[in-house]
Amino acid sequence: MTILFRFLCVAIGYVIGSFSPAYFYGKLKGINIKEEGSKNAGTTNALRVMGKKAGIIVFALDLAKAALAAVICCFTFGTMPFYSGCNQLYMLYGSLGVFIGHSFPFYLNFSGGKGVASTLGALLVIDWRLGLICFGVFLVITLIWRYVSLGSIIGAMTYLIMWAVFGNYGLLYIDKVYFAESTVIVGIICIFIVVRHHSNIRRLIRKEENKLGSKRS
16 A cells, blocks of 8 residues: 555545535525534534534435545555455545545635544444444433533544454454554544544533533523
């Protein structure tokens, strides 16, 4: 796997990831999502500002764009069968690009969403087992405490932890020679998800964070 292929995977991911469903869906409804609610072009703000239908559509499209980027990277640079060799590494680099593009789209002054749904979409393709585990953790935390941000943060931490655990026990599809590199990429994505929730963390500590289903204060 060459440096060029790694760069191209990130570039492909960025181009696809920079498409913002929340922003463009809002435009179709005459709403600028960057000027409403938390001013974040992501699923949670779309849900609060435009309702459940918008939230579901934006969430599904964020999942789909990340999954598409991962698949394109795999079929463009990888080999068959799908879960073999360094294919997961190609997809991880594509996932990193999607995260960067979703979080920092050039046409929105590099201010987009927080990358949670997009990361999940890519993970469901990269390793569906880990994707289901992380999504399950997110759902449980969010439904119990009704904080989407808390579910997102813990879900991201679960991703990194489970990737390391699966790799340590030889349960990942990726070749062992790429395990360390893949863990670094996963770590970068997960850490940045947590960092991008810094304002939410402060509100959680102060018990001022908005709960799911409540109007934004």
